[in-house]
Amino acid sequence: MVHHHLDSTTILDTASGNLDEAVAVVVAVHLATCPECRQAVRTAEAVGGDLLETIETAEMSTGALDSLLKKLDAPADPAPAATMKPRRSTGAAGDIPQPLHRYIGVDTLDDIPWQWVAPGVERHALPLSSSTGSSLYMLRIAAGKAVPEHGHGGVELTQVLSGSYTDDLGRFGPGDVADLDEEVEHRPRVDAGEPCICLVATEAPTRFKGLASRLLQPVIGI
Amino acid sequence: MGSALQVTETPDGKGPDDRNDDHPALIARVAADRDRQAFVALFSHFGPRVKAMMIKGGADHALADDIAQDTMMTVWRKAALFAADRGSASTWIFTIARNARIDRLRRQASQPYEDIDNVELASDTPTAEDEVLAGQRAGRVTDALAGLPEEQRLIIELSFVHGISQSDIAARLSLPLGTVKSRTRLAYAKLRTELRDVT
Numbered sequence: 001m002v003h004h005h006l007d008s009t010t011i012l013d014t015a016s017g018n019l020d021e022a023v024a025v026v027v028a029v030h031l032a033t034c035p036e037c038r039q040a041v042r043t044a045e046a047v048g049g050d051l052l053e054t055i056e057t058a059e060m061s062t063g064a065l066d067s068l069l070k071k072l073d074a075p076a077d078p079a080p081a082a083t084m085k086p087r088r089s090t091g092a093a094g095d096i097p098q099p100l101h102r103y104i105g106v107d108t109l110d111d112i113p114w115q116w117v118a119p120g121v122e123r124h125a126l127p128l129s130s131s132t133g134s135s136l137y138m139l140r141i142a143a144g145k146a147v148p149e150h151g152h153g154g155v156e157l158t159q160v161l162s163g164s165y166t167d168d169l170g171r172f173g174p175g176d177v178a179d180l181d182e183e184v185e186h187r188p189r190v191d192a193g194e195p196c197i198c199l200v201a202t203e204a205p206t207r208f209k210g211l212a213s214r215l216l217q218p219v220i221g222i
Numbered sequence: 223m224g225s226a227l228q229v230t231e232t233p234d235g236k237g238p239d240d241r242n243d244d245h246p247a248l249i250a251r252v253a254a255d256r257d258r259q260a261f262v263a264l265f266s267h268f269g270p271r272v273k274a275m276m277i278k279g280g281a282d283h284a285l286a287d288d289i290a291q292d293t294m295m296t297v298w299r300k301a302a303l304f305a306a307d308r309g310s311a312s313t314w315i316f317t318i319a320r321n322a323r324i325d326r327l328r329r330q331a332s333q334p335y336e337d338i339d340n341v342e343l344a345s346d347t348p349t350a351e352d353e354v355l356a357g358q359r360a361g362r363v364t365d366a367l368a369g370l371p372e373e374q375r376l377i378i379e380l381s382f383v384h385g386i387s388q389s390d391i392a393a394r395l396s397l398p399l400g401t402v403k404s405r406t407r408l409a410y411a412k413l414r415t416e417l418r419d420v421t
Contacts, residue, residue, distance in 0.1 A: 008410040009388055009403045012378075017320035017328075017335065018387040024334040032341050039351060041338070042309060043417055044410070046355040048320065048382040049313025050363035055383060057270035058277055061287045065265055068291050069258065072298060099337035129331040181403070 002034045004169070004176040010157070011037065015044030021128050022136035022201035026157045028099030029199055030177040097161075100199060103127065103136070109162055109197055112138060120145045134203045141165070141196050146189040156180050156202050163196035165189060243267065245311035246304070253301035265294050268312075272319045279327050279385040289326050293319045303339075307348040309356050316382075323385050351418055366416035374409035377402060 006014070006027065013019050014027050031038050096104055103126045106112055114122035120142030128136055143163070157179055164173040167188040172178055190196040243263060251260035272293045276286035296318045304314050317339075321332040354362070367375055380386045380394070388406065392399040 007407075009406045012381055012406055012410055013387060014338075015320075016381040016385065017324045017332075018381060018385060018390075019334075020387075021330045021334070024330075028334040028337045028341075031338050038338075038342060039349060040414070042342075043351060043355065043414055045317055046309060046313045046417065047363055047367070047378060047413060048316040049310050050367070051379065051382045052268075052271050052275060052316040052319065053312040054364060055271050055274045055278075058274040058283070058286065060265075060269045060273055060290060061283075064269065064287055064291055065262065068265065068294060069262075071295060072256075072258070072261070098341065099334055102333065102337075129333075130329060132330075181400075 002036065002175040002177075004172055004178060005034065006030060006037050006040070006177055007179040007181070008040070010179050011040045012044050014041050015048055020132060020134045020201070020203055021130055022132075022134040023157050023203065025099060025103065025126075025136055026159050026177070026199055026201040029097045029161075030159050030175075032097040032099055033175045034177075104138075112140075114140055134201065136199075136201050139196075139198050139200060141190050141198075143190055143194055143196075144192050146187070156200065159199045161197045161199060163194045164191045165196050166191055246306040249297070249301050249304045249311055249314075250306070252298060253304070261294075261298055264297060264311075268297070268315050269294055272315070275319055275383060276323065276327070278383050279323050281327060285326070289319075289322050292326075293322050296322070303343070305343075305348070307356055308342075308352045313355070320385075327385065354417060362417060363413075366413050369416065370409055370412060374405050374412075377406050378409055378413075381406075 010019070010023075010027060014024070014031075019027060031041065096107060096109065101107075104112065104124075112124050114124055117123045122140040124138045126136040126138065128134070138161075157177065158172075159177045160172050160174055162174055164171055165188045166172070169178070171191070245264065245267070248257075248260040248264050251257035252264070269290050273283075273286045273290040276289045277283065281289060293315065297315060300318070304311070317335075321335050324330050324332040324335065348356070367378065370378070376395075377391055380391050381388075386394065388402055389399055391397075392402040395402070
């Protein structure tokens with residue numbers, strides 16, 4: 001059961017296609033197991049549909065239709081309905097949600113090649129197609145680890161995949177997303193019993209205040 | 223239901239009055255029969271709209287024309303994937319155009335969005351909210367948008383039509399990001415309430 005959802009500004013940026021790529025991946029992973037947020041995105045997309053319907057039109061070039069009709073004759077890809085078998089995501093711990101799977105070379109969270117960052121903190125960076133100054137990475141943080149507060153700034157999105165942490169906003173377990181506004185202050189601590197594995201997107205390379213960034217600030221030295 | 227080739231002028235003589243064409247039916251004909259007449263009707267209606275959207279997103283006319291053609295090509299290829307009970311034709315085509323805008327104008331991967339589409343196809347059955355949205359024909363959402371204060375409506379337009387992110391809107395309007403976000407949240411809450419009210 002998802003308790004912490006995407007902020008409505010993120011929902012709108014998702015529907016309008018204005019997310020940073022790293023954020024888009026985390027959003028896709030959250031949506032993979034959150035029907036409520038998927039509905040919110042669909043409703044927001046309907047706004048886009050209406051705005052498309054009522055936009056002042058721009059005439060297509062004279063050859064456009066003919067050129068397009070010729071392409072329809074070209075040897076077709078196999079019908080999309082036949083070849084698209086969406087992989088159903090169960091979201092269970094140990095599964096890699098489908099939108100994340102293509103960024104990772106392994107099938108389970110246990111097989112991720114973690115790199116030691118600091119005591120109780122491991123990290124695995126994921127490649128992005130464009131270099132925008134944002135980062136996408138996974139974290140595995142030891143049970144019970146508390147993190148002191150640092151400064152604020154930048155956009156940060158944290159999706160919990162396994163385990164949980166608690167801060168002033170509540171408990172964040174598998175399926176929950178921390179979609180943090182810049183002004184929010186909190187002190188995250190991984191709950192006892194098992195490590196917490198998260199997927200994180202950060203936009204600003206400098207200061208942030210979520211679970212992930214606190215851990216990495218002293219390491220990165222920012 | 224009019225034939226796809228029937229072209230009547232709007233009262234102001236501005237061109238084909240195809241606002242009442244049954245677009246889901248046209249898409250279904252493309253999906254089932256590879257019906258070119260149906261495709262031409264969809265092209266006539268949506269091509270110029272997608273092109274306008276790309277121009278407002280910063281493309282020049284040639285690039286906008288190209289992206290609009292690509293969008294209609296995707297409509298042809300993926301017609302079988304349109305779910306008429308989950309949203310309107312214009313919403314579906316908007317999402318195709320949006321993904322093209324991400325790929326071609328933002329130069330980013332639209333893959334995460336395609337993954338979301340796949341999740342929906344696999345998981346979701348239409349909700350009551352979906353049925354309201356699918357049933358409306360440029361009416362309900364238009365009314366809801368008209369009910370917003372101008373400062374909120376503008377942000378919605380800049381997001382969807384011009385493809386500008388929250389932080390870029392803040393820069394463009396010389397407003398704090400927090401102010402843009404507050405207005406966006408208010409607009410979204412109002413729109414959602416209006417669109418959920420089925421009575």
